[in-house]
Structure formats: structure tokens, C-alpha cells
Amino acid sequence: MPDAMNLLSDEAGTILGSLLEHLSRHEAREVIDGIDESRRLGIEERMGKEEVGSRNVGLVRRRPPTDLEMLRMAFERLHQRLIVVPALARSLQRYLGAREMVWRVDREFVLEDRLPALEAKIDDLLPDGIENVLMAYEQVRELIPDIVPPGKAERA
């Protein structure tokens, strides 16, 4: 197993840049939008009373995320897409005791060109080769475990 590494902020920035470039090349538009939205929302932090003295003001403020925090957020988004979404599909099949599931819309209310955005099947969430994704994800996590969320179920 390779040693875990500690990234400095500028190193995290470089990795984040190449990650976003790759996502962009692969047209993962909504994943990138989620990452951008997280950047826009920033980090909320509580201020100490000593910082404001006796003034009657709110004690929560927002600051921009650091590159390390942004890289962590980006991997949180990847975790949701690559690990949680397939796990949702498996849970659905298990709890409902059914393998075939689809999402369809009432066609009277939807324009034909909107259908691809609204209709899906369970294989879209659980594509062939998903085991390879989990393995490759774990390899990344071994390198930066402080940044990449766990890929397997956490047992208490």
C-alpha cells in the first residue's frame, strides 16, 4: 500500500485544476456546477465573542474556501456520484426485491426533447464495470485519505 501524502495548498490547487479539466473534457457539467456552487457558498465559520466585543452582531461569517478545502469538496462530489449513487441503486433493488426499475414521466406534460433529462433506468445508476470504479477510487483514497471520503460502508 502506498504511503498517504500530505498535500500543501498549492499542490491541492494543481490537483484540483487537473481534476476540473478532466471533468470538463468528459462533459461532467453538473458535477462541475456543484463544485462551483460550493465555492460560491464558501465556508461559514463562527467568530469568537472576543472578536466583536460588546457589539450586538451576528457571529457567523463566510470566507472563500482554500484550495485544500476545495479539493475536499470536489472529492465529496465525486464520492456522491461514483460511490453513493450506485449504492442507492443496490439498496433500492434489495429493499424492494426488484431488479428492473425505470424512471418515466407523464408524456402529456413534457416536451419530447426534455425526456432524456427526466427518464432513466437502473443501469444508468449501476453501469457495467462499477467494481473497477470502486477499486480505482480506493487507490486514490489510499494516497490522500484525509481528502477522499471512504468508499465503503462505515460500520459503527
Next chain:
Amino acid sequence: MATAQELATLRAAIMTLLSLPAAGRLLRLNSNTCERAYEAYVFSLCCEAVRWAGGTVQLMGIQSGRSPRPVVFRGAPGSMASRDQDFAYARCSLRQKRFELHVDVEYQGSSGALHEIDVSMCDETHAAAVRGTRSTPKATGNKLQMVFECKFYESTPGVNLGRTFVGLISDCGTLRLKGFVANVRSDKLAQYFSKSSRPQPFLGLNPLDPASEERFVRNVEQELRRWA
């Protein structure tokens, strides 16, 4: 600080991951699909809660009846009575109670406005009357027992949706359980829902956290036992 070699190894590992065809498909999924899958997952946990409480669950298709194949969920909110597709719901019984679980159907609130409810538990007789008349279920008069707003966050959670949900339930009758369910934890949302009379938050509910699933199912189960 990482060495140049370590950084190159990391970059290569990330590119290997993202270049896998299955990863590409997941990354290109539209967020609506993830949202709907999450709602269906919460619906499946509600079915599990009925079983834990000692009840029975029968999956139904509005056209095909028992055990539909495939199971058809709504890709967008719609009418409970729609027969345009073989939309699925769960017919449940628990002691003397008969009720149904639905995903993504519209209810009429006390103001007369229609509300889209992600996962709902509705009285069976009322739901049958709605299907029979192609009308809309009411969110008042004990017809609607439980509602869940489900959110699959793909960015940092804000409180906007929580606020919208609080507004929605204020237009419903007395509910046995009103839950705000999200795939990620959020201190901000937890704080927002900490005020009394606000919906119960189930934050960080996902299949990778079995404790979160158990907490959710137990809560629904206990509420069902108190009711039935």
C-alpha cells in the same frame, strides 16, 4: 509536502479513476436522475419501516397491479391518478390500518394550492377515490399521514430548501411525521431544523452509513406503531 513523484502518482490514479467508462457514465448522469433515485431510496426505506413494524407491503403498478416489472418511478412530480405510465406505489397494511406510500405525487393543500411531495404516506381509501375520479389527493383531513422532502445534495447544503419545506407543511393538515431527508450532513440545516415544530431532519442518510438508515427506519417504524 508531497514529492514530484508522489504528485505524479496521485494525478495518474485520479485520471485512471475518471477515465473508466463506468465512471464517465456516472459523472454525466443528470442531477435530476440522482434526485429521483434518492427519493425512490427513501421510499424503499419507508417500505422497510412498515415491515419492521409488523406490517405488509405490496408493490403495485397503477396499470399492471401487483409486483410490476419493471418498477416505474416518476421522473418528475405528477398526478397520483395518472395512468400514462405504469407508475408504482406501495400498498401497505398494519393491523387495522390500510395506507399507501407514494413517490413524487401532487397533493392539494388547505390553501387550494398543489404541492409536490417527494415521499408520502396516504390513506388507502382516499388514494383509491383519487384514482377512481382522476382527481388530486388532499393534504388535509388525516388523508396524508407522513411527508418526506428528499434532497440529494451535489453542492454544499444551504437552508433554502428547508425553508420551502417548512412553508409546504404549513399548508398541510396534522401530520404524524414530517421529515427532511438529505444525503449529506449539514450543521447549518441541523441548526435550522432544531427549532421546535420544525420538520425532523435526517441528514447524512445514505446506504454507506447503515446507522443513518437504521435511525431513519426506526423513527418511521415507531411512528407507525404509535398510529396503528
